[in-house]
Amino acid sequence: MPGVNVRNFSIIAHVDHGKSTLADRILEHLGAMGERDKRDQTLDTLELERERGITIKSTPVRLNYTRPNGEQYVFNLIDTPGHVDFGYEVSRSLAACEGVLLLVDASQGVEAQTIVNAYLAIDSGLTIIPVVNKIDLPAADPEGAAQELEEVVGIPAEDAIFASGKTGAGVPEILEAIVERIPPPPGDPQAPLKALIFDSFYDAYQGVILFVRVLEGTVRAKDAVTLFNTGKDFEVDKVGTFTPGLIVSDVLAAGSVGWIAAGIKDIQDAQVGDTVTSREHPTLEPFPGFKPAQPVVFSGLYPTDTEDYRKLREALERLKLNDAAFSFEPETSEALGFGFRCGFLGLLHAEIVQERLEREFDLDLIATAPAVIYRITLTNGEVIVTQNPAEFPTRDRIELVEEPYIKMSVMLPEEHVGPVMQLLQERRGSMVTMNYMGKRVELVYQVPFAEILYDFHDRLKSISRGYASMDYEIIDYREGDLQKVDIYVNGEIVDALAVIVHESKAYSLGRKVVDKMAEVIPRQMWAVPVQAAIGGKIIARATVKAFRKDVLAKCYGGDISRKKKLLSKQKKGKARMKQIGTVEVPQEAFLAVLSTDE
Numbered sequence: 001m002p003g004v005n006v007r008n009f010s011i012i013a014h015v016d017h018g019k020s021t022l023a024d025r026i027l028e029h030l031g032a033m034g035e036r037d038k039r040d041q042t043l044d045t046l047e048l049e050r051e052r053g054i055t056i057k058s059t060p061v062r063l064n065y066t067r068p069n070g071e072q073y074v075f076n077l078i079d080t081p082g083h084v085d086f087g088y089e090v091s092r093s094l095a096a097c098e099g100v101l102l103l104v105d106a107s108q109g110v111e112a113q114t115i116v117n118a119y120l121a122i123d124s125g126l127t128i129i130p131v132v133n134k135i136d137l138p139a140a141d142p143e144g145a146a147q148e149l150e151e152v153v154g155i156p157a158e159d160a161i162f163a164s165g166k167t168g169a170g171v172p173e174i175l176e177a178i179v180e181r182i183p184p185p186p187g188d189p190q191a192p193l194k195a196l197i198f199d200s201f202y203d204a205y206q207g208v209i210l211f212v213r214v215l216e217g218t219v220r221a222k223d224a225v226t227l228f229n230t231g232k233d234f235e236v237d238k239v240g241t242f243t244p245g246l247i248v249s250d251v252l253a254a255g256s257v258g259w260i261a262a263g264i265k266d267i268q269d270a271q272v273g274d275t276v277t278s279r280e281h282p283t284l285e286p287f288p289g290f291k292p293a294q295p296v297v298f299s300g301l302y303p304t305d306t307e308d309y310r311k312l313r314e315a316l317e318r319l320k321l322n323d324a325a326f327s328f329e330p331e332t333s334e335a336l337g338f339g340f341r342c343g344f345l346g347l348l349h350a351e352i353v354q355e356r357l358e359r360e361f362d363l364d365l366i367a368t369a370p371a372v373i374y375r376i377t378l379t380n381g382e383v384i385v386t387q388n389p390a391e392f393p394t395r396d397r398i399e400l401v402e403e404p405y406i407k408m409s410v411m412l413p414e415e416h417v418g419p420v421m422q423l424l425q426e427r428r429g430s431m432v433t434m435n436y437m438g439k440r441v442e443l444v445y446q447v448p449f450a451e452i453l454y455d456f457h458d459r460l461k462s463i464s465r466g467y468a469s470m471d472y473e474i475i476d477y478r479e480g481d482l483q484k485v486d487i488y489v490n491g492e493i494v495d496a497l498a499v500i501v502h503e504s505k506a507y508s509l510g511r512k513v514v515d516k517m518a519e520v521i522p523r524q525m526w527a528v529p530v531q532a533a534i535g536g537k538i539i540a541r542a543t544v545k546a547f548r549k550d551v552l553a554k555c556y557g558g559d560i561s562r563k564k565k566l567l568s569k570q571k572k573g574k575a576r577m578k579q580i581g582t583v584e585v586p587q588e589a590f591l592a593v594l595s596t597d598e
């Protein structure tokens with residue numbers, strides 16, 4: 001059996017429970033620290049582009065472990081992305097493993113992502129090694145955390161290993177548990193090739209590098225392969241493993257975790273979750289559950305300087321090379337000119353992309369408020385799908401509108417349950433279950449996705465004093481009484497400011513947006529009206545006052561919210577403005593709908 005001395009595993013945890021620190025400690029224990037720096041000097045590593053600004057993803061790590069009894073093992077430690085936006089990617093990374101270390105912070109206990117990740121691992125049939133981490137903390141309650149894991153996830157408390165990524169306590173026990181508890185990878189090296197793509201990145205010299213777990217068969221250079229779901233054919237250039245760094249090897253056989261370079265030019269052709277198989281002897285069935293990467297949150301991105309349009313397009317093309325989940329297409333706004341409608345996996349993904357565009361590509365951008373995908377049945381029976389409020393049909397043409405719903409899980413201490421339930425109620429949520437776990441509660445709700453796009457996370461954190469954590473997944477589409485609120489500045493409709501909102505909130509939202517805009521638009525020589533309207537009927541109005549001689553400029557008020565911090569990262573203190581008619585409108589106005597004051 002080739003894989004008998006191999007163990008493939010991953011570490012899963014709630015954010016900040018110490019995943020990276022513990023992984024480093026394990027690497028150090030196995031003498032692999034510093035390998036990351038050494039890889040440039042290794043001769044047989046794959047030659048990759050090392051351009052400024054292109055960060056190669058964190059690769060899996062191949063480690064050698066010698067047991068106290070002298071037996072030799074190879075460990076493949078596979079990294080998983082740590083955020084709700086990337087749930088599908090996490091599930092594919094887990095599918096490449098036979099086991100996981102499930103970390104829980106000894107002072108925090110089980111959190112929302114602990115549960116969600118644990119269920120992902122259970123659903124993938126993985127062995128779970130519970131690890132109570134950070135036991136060195138004065139506030140640590142290791143037994144309590146282990147007990148909580150047993151109650152919530154059903155993992156026996158006595159299986160837990162107590163550890164600290166800081167002191168290294170528990171690391172030897174963890175290494176032994178990996179050998180003893182996690183099974184070796186199954187798979188027949190003689191069978192037709194079946195390899196799961198669990199990650200990938202684009203390199204200018206090699207094309208797309210696939211990170212794969214070989215489930216059946218073998219693959220080597222010159223093999224003719226097919227990607228099962230996209231149906232594309234390629235010839236393998238090179239295969240290899242990780243140390244970290246990409247090491248070229250002759251062959252990858254069943255049980256291995258490694259990489260394949262096959263001159264693939266487009267990352268869309270080689271998506272996470274797809275199966276690599278042999279063209280001549282294809283496997284009968286691909287690895288199940290393939291989902292093409294699909295953006296669910298959309299926003300318009302416009303250069304503040306129209307001259308930068310080409311530069312922005314080149315930057316977007318460059319980002320797209322490495323990100324199958326990111327999409328963009330040209331869009332024109334009467335107010336903002338030429339820009340792009342961009343699609344993301346979630347708000348964090350959107351923020352990451354925007355930040356990279358500004359930092360790595362030195363662009364000044366105006367972003368419009370994020371929106372979800374709506375499904376609209378028109379009175380003539382036609383069904384259209386749009387994520388752009390500016391394209392929303394007029395009310396007389398709409399038969400019904402459906403919007404995406406999520407299933408959300410919130411973990412919190414019981415004393416904050418009241419206010420959090422009230423918040424979920426305000427967001428049109430309906431309760432599915434409420435589970436008590438000791439002093440903590442898990443609330444499961446169904447909520448319209450659009451309702452959490454704006455300030456939900458900030459509000460949840462502030463009303464629970466930071467103790468609540470959340471996770472979600474999109475479940476289905478449901479009918480809703482949704483309306484488009486238009487915004488007028490100085491009597492002109494500004495298409496890029498339109499928002500879709502539930503009927504019950506249209507008035508309060510209109511009020512909030514115009515007030516916020518009147519506050520952030522700099523004073524002009526004359527008074528400027530800002531209005532909100534539904535179907536041409538004005539529902540709210542505010543005025544940007546004319547400035548008096550002694551007032552030089554309007555100051556932007558300080559605000560503590562995360563979103564505004566992001567906005568204030570403007571280069572050289574220059575405010576991003578867009579000329580609309582005779583009025584200069586700052587970026588903040590486009591995100592007025594995101595402002596937290598309710």
Ligand SMILES: Nc1nc2c(ncn2[C@@H]2O[C@H](COP(=O)(O)OP(=O)(O)OP(=O)(O)O)[C@@H](O)[C@H]2O)c(=O)[nH]1
Binds near residue numbers: 013021082163
């Ligand atoms: N006292 C103590 N602090 C720790 C320990 N492990 C991690 N920390 C601290 O906890 C914080 C989070 O640690 P990370 O290792 O970055 O956590 P993570 O889970 O990888 O975080 P994400 O990658 O953001 O999910 C850091 O400030 C660490 O210094 C530990 O064993 N003891």
